[in-house]
Amino acid sequence: xxxxxxxxxxxxxxxxxxxxxxxxxxxxxxxxxxxxxxxxxxxxxxxxxxxxxxxxxxxxxxxxxxxxxxxxxxxxxxxxxxxxxxxxxxxxxxxxxxxxxxxxxxxxxxxxxxxxxxxxxxxxxxxxxxxxxxxxxxxxxxxxxxxxxxxxxxxxxxxxxxxxxxxxxxxxxxxxxxxxxxxxxxxxxxxxxxxxxxxxxxxxxxxxxxxxxxxxxxxxxxxxxxxxxxxxxxxxxxxxxxxxxxxxxxxxxxxxxxxxxxxxxxxxxxxxxxxxxxxxxxxxxxxx
Amino acid sequence: xxxxxxxxxxxxxxxxxxxxxxxxxxxxxxxxxxxxxxxxxxxxxxxxxxxxxxxxxxxxxxxxxxxxxxxxxxxxxxxxxxxxxxxxxxxxxxxxxxxxxxxxxxxxxxxxxxxxxxxxxxxxxxxxxxxxxxxxxxxxxxxxxxxxxxxxxxxxxxxxxxxxxxxxxxxxxxxxxxxxxxxxxxxxxxxxxxxxxxxxxxxxxxxxxxxxxxxxxxxxxxxxxxxxxxxxxxxx
Numbered sequence: 001x002x003x004x005x006x007x008x009x010x011x012x013x014x015x016x017x018x019x020x021x022x023x024x025x026x027x028x029x030x031x032x033x034x035x036x037x038x039x040x041x042x043x044x045x046x047x048x049x050x051x052x053x054x055x056x057x058x059x060x061x062x063x064x065x066x067x068x069x070x071x072x073x074x075x076x077x078x079x080x081x082x083x084x085x086x087x088x089x090x091x092x093x094x095x096x097x098x099x100x101x102x103x104x105x106x107x108x109x110x111x112x113x114x115x116x117x118x119x120x121x122x123x124x125x126x127x128x129x130x131x132x133x134x135x136x137x138x139x140x141x142x143x144x145x146x147x148x149x150x151x152x153x154x155x156x157x158x159x160x161x162x163x164x165x166x167x168x169x170x171x172x173x174x175x176x177x178x179x180x181x182x183x184x185x186x187x188x189x190x191x192x193x194x195x196x197x198x199x200x201x202x203x204x205x206x207x208x209x210x211x212x213x214x215x216x217x218x219x220x221x222x223x224x225x226x227x228x229x230x231x232x233x234x235x236x237x238x239x240x241x242x243x244x245x246x247x248x249x250x251x252x253x254x255x256x257x258x259x260x261x262x263x264x265x266x267x268x269x270x271x272x273x274x275x276x277x278x279x280x281x282x283x284x285x286x287x288x
Numbered sequence: 289x290x291x292x293x294x295x296x297x298x299x300x301x302x303x304x305x306x307x308x309x310x311x312x313x314x315x316x317x318x319x320x321x322x323x324x325x326x327x328x329x330x331x332x333x334x335x336x337x338x339x340x341x342x343x344x345x346x347x348x349x350x351x352x353x354x355x356x357x358x359x360x361x362x363x364x365x366x367x368x369x370x371x372x373x374x375x376x377x378x379x380x381x382x383x384x385x386x387x388x389x390x391x392x393x394x395x396x397x398x399x400x401x402x403x404x405x406x407x408x409x410x411x412x413x414x415x416x417x418x419x420x421x422x423x424x425x426x427x428x429x430x431x432x433x434x435x436x437x438x439x440x441x442x443x444x445x446x447x448x449x450x451x452x453x454x455x456x457x458x459x460x461x462x463x464x465x466x467x468x469x470x471x472x473x474x475x476x477x478x479x480x481x482x483x484x485x486x487x488x489x490x491x492x493x494x495x496x497x498x499x500x501x502x503x504x505x506x507x508x509x510x511x512x513x514x515x516x517x518x519x520x521x522x523x524x
Binding site: 180181183184185186187188189190194198199202203205277279280281 | 346361364370373383411426430
């Protein structure tokens with residue numbers, strides 16, 4: 001019955017016999033105001049959750065297929081109290097962090113080199129671009145042959161996933177630095193090192209940070225894939241272990257955690273952009 | 289005035305300068321001496337080689353012949369302010385200075401161009417004229433013996449331009465660098481320069497020295513005629 005109710009707002013002509021112009025729904029939106037629209041945007045996911053909860057409780061959906069949201073929440077609380085959730089989360093975050101630092105720093109160094117030197121570009125860029133054409137997850141079987149299914153494989157895969165977005169955006173950012181500012185640097189007598197530090201890197205920073213944001217997303221994706229293969233700890237291990245015992249509540253919980261951490265990583269990157277690019281009209285607020 | 293200055297070591301001495309892009313010769317056998325404290329304006333229609341000359345003097349472009357002797361590194365103010373948007377004003381002004389006392393020096397230079405107390409402000413909060421004043425401060429804080437101005441007022445509105453003329457004149461009188469101002473504005477050249485050079489076809493076609501300090505170096509009509517704009521109604 002409730003489905004019928006949610007449809008009614010779109011049947012505008014029922015209470016208003018005059019055929020509506022396009023302006024009519026717009027006026028309705030204006031009456032709702034920004035706050036109203038905000039609440040409305042949250043109403044849909046909340047309603048979906050409620051429907052899910054209702055269906056699960058009534059037994060229309062068996063817990064093995066999809067447990068009730070309340071059950072997932074209860075499992076989260078239980079696993080948090082027992083400490084196993086936090087330790088698995090820590091393991092996963094550490095893998096992501098190590099892979100990110102390794103892949104990110106190598107890619108950044110290569111990006112700076114190639115962005116600067118035409119010779120380095122000629123030597124490296126084509127090869128990197130060719131490797132980039134491979135979806136990095138397609139390398140997974142080979143990576144397993146090289147590293148087995150231990151920590152090495154997971155960190156390597158994350159590093160690989162992180163490397164390309166950072167490499168590409170770093171070279172791009174450096175190339176896009178205003179040549180007039182580089183000329184100014186020469187006129188002011190800057191050394192190459194100072195030129196890089198004061199003009200090239202700040203100028204490339206917006207692009208580099210975009211790369212960081214993309215790479216955080218791919219790092220996370222790489223970790224999910226890597227952890228579902230022969231992990232002995234971590235969120236992925238938790239999920240695969242739960243699958244063995246048909247504990248779909250734990251599986252759903254791990255999926256939610258992956259989502260939450262993805263959101264958190266993205267927010268962290270945005271925060272970094274706002275802090276570091278305060279001068280930039282597209283990122284900063286006003287003034288500083 | 290310029291004669292007395294030339295007897296000392298000049299701010300720059302250009303001898304037989306040649307600059308070519310492939311077969312196209314932009315500057316050919318050009319000689320030029322600018323003394324300390326002398327304000328030289330370089331007039332010419334676009335494409336005559338005046339910006340090429342400035343870039344050669346600034347060390348931004350290689351030269352194909354002749355020589356440029358200058359005691360130090362010249363400072364340049366470009367048509368655009370070229371401030372680093374990610375640095376505060378004082379860091380912009382101090383770009384290229386040694387770290388010791390850089391903030392103080394930059395602060396003093398900013399005060400000189402009428403922007404005291406704005407050390408920690410950002411370039412995006414400045415008007416066009418203010419930004420160009422910061423660029424001027426950035427050039428002068430280097431204490432150059434040769435100051436190159438590449439149409440620095442061309443993008444400013446008329447009133448701001450007049451203010452800038454007064455400011456530049458006062459600052460040059462105080463710091464006494466040799467100045468080469470590249471411009472296509474005849475009135476600007478007359479208002480500012482001790483000596484006006486008209487460039488045509490890669491060489492200096494005419495030269496006018498001001499007869500006494502502060503007096504105009506040439507008349508408007510004369511310069512316009514030399515620039516090939518003889519039928520200007522204002523000149524008649």
